[in-house]
Amino acid sequence: MLTDNEIKEIEAHCLENRRNIIEMVYEAQSGHIGGSLSSCEIMTVLFHKCMNTAPKGKQTPDYSKRDRFVLSKGHVSPIYYSVLAQLGYFEKSELKTFRKLGTRLQGHPIPGCPGVDVATGSLGQGLSIACGIAIALKLDKNPAHVFVLLGDGELQEGSVWEAFMQAPHRKLNNLTAIIDRNRLQIDGNTECVKGLDNLAQKIKAFNWNVIEIDGHDINQIYEAIEQSKKSEAPTAIIANTIKGKGVSFMENNAGWHGKAPNKQDYEKAILELS
Numbered sequence: 001m002l003t004d005n006e007i008k009e010i011e012a013h014c015l016e017n018r019r020n021i022i023e024m025v026y027e028a029q030s031g032h033i034g035g036s037l038s039s040c041e042i043m044t045v046l047f048h049k050c051m052n053t054a055p056k057g058k059q060t061p062d063y064s065k066r067d068r069f070v071l072s073k074g075h076v077s078p079i080y081y082s083v084l085a086q087l088g089y090f091e092k093s094e095l096k097t098f099r100k101l102g103t104r105l106q107g108h109p110i111p112g113c114p115g116v117d118v119a120t121g122s123l124g125q126g127l128s129i130a131c132g133i134a135i136a137l138k139l140d141k142n143p144a145h146v147f148v149l150l151g152d153g154e155l156q157e158g159s160v161w162e163a164f165m166q167a168p169h170r171k172l173n174n175l176t177a178i179i180d181r182n183r184l185q186i187d188g189n190t191e192c193v194k195g196l197d198n199l200a201q202k203i204k205a206f207n208w209n210v211i212e213i214d215g216h217d218i219n220q221i222y223e224a225i226e227q228s229k230k231s232e233a234p235t236a237i238i239a240n241t242i243k244g245k246g247v248s249f250m251e252n253n254a255g256w257h258g259k260a261p262n263k264q265d266y267e268k269a270i271l272e273l274s
Contacts, residue, residue, distance in 0.1 A: 020082040028099035034256040036079040038241040055088040072126020073151035074108040089115035124157025153185030167234040168207035176228040182243035215239025
């Protein structure tokens with residue numbers, strides 16, 4: 001369990017990340033706010049407290065043993081870039097170049113960006129990629145762990161369930177899938193578009209270790225991720241979240257899936273996050 005000081009530190013990082021998300025998408029007038037905000041605590045805890053990372057300039061001879069991360073829901077790159085900047089992969093000032101011509105911070109992650117191993121964007125592919133990385137690490141007897149963040153809407157892709165089948169078959173206990181279960185996608189509620197419930201039972205049926213948590217509770221996120229590292233089976237963490245979390249008029253509003261704020265919305269959001 002994290003200490004009170006560690007929790008306060010993560011809360012401060014999350015607040016900064018939320019402001020960065022709003023500012024990046026507003027400045028670019030393009031990007032995905034809702035899912036970036038819902039996965040804020042997940043990404044912040046994962047990178048700051050759970051993953052073995054190696055920012056540029058801090059690489060060691062054991063760099064190959066660093067943990068790997070795949071952002072399957074690649075459209076929420078704003079939270080990814082904000083966390084990477086906090087860890088020193090690049091200067092925070094570079095966040096202002098988000099989605100600008102020639103930037104390393106594209107709308108969807110590319111390996112040309114420091115800290116990014118995998119290009120993502122086409123939904124439904126990230127878990128398969130993570131399985132491949134996990135298999136390669138096993139073959140190399142590399143102790144590194146693979147983490148992948150998925151959106152719940154992309155679980156409607158058949159390729160995801162092929163990967164859910166593959167991971168236990170290959171005994172990939174070095175793989176943790178985190179699902180941002182905010183129940184909203186671009187077309188509305190996931191259960192109206194193509195129902196996923198009871199999601200935990202479905203994934204368990206594929207022989208995964210499944211943990212269900214409050215995806216905004218810092219301690220629950222930390223404990224679930226740490227527990228997943230000790231599992232003898234691949235682990236799926238279902239993180240129940242609120243889309244647009246942290247900005248009142250964006251919360252539980254599918255309209256903010258991929259919408260940029262105007263000046264009035266921007267100022268109101270930043271004021272709430274002050």
